[in-house]
Amino acid sequence: MLTDNVLWGIGAFIIGFIIIVISKILNHKKKGLLNSLIAFILVFSLFPLGFFNAGFTNSIVNFVGGIITENFKYKFMINGILWTLIGTGIIWLAIKCEKKHYTQQ
Incomplete structure (x- = not known):
């Protein structure tokens, strides 16, 4: 049970990371890639802390x-x-x- 949750969490993290990188690469302004990744990591770190639960x-x-x-x-x-x-x-x-x-x- 716990390993399934960990695998889903890691998978969601990787998919979200890839989506952000691809969307920022396709953006012509290429502004704010680092800010978007930092915000993504900060928000995603709230899940293991149980903020949403x-x-x-x-x-x-x-x-x-x-x-x-x-x-x-x-x-x-x-x-x-x-x-x-x-x-x-x-x-x-x-x-x-x-x-x-x-x-x-």
């Missing part, structure tokens, strides 16, 4: 899903949508801050 982060999202429905299938779907919206919001804020930073220079 911690009671605090999941309890808030699970609470919202539990308010809406008692059916597990719909609760997981709602929780997934909430995590997607949170992630999209973080990415949107990062892009907005980066554009603001580069337009001031």
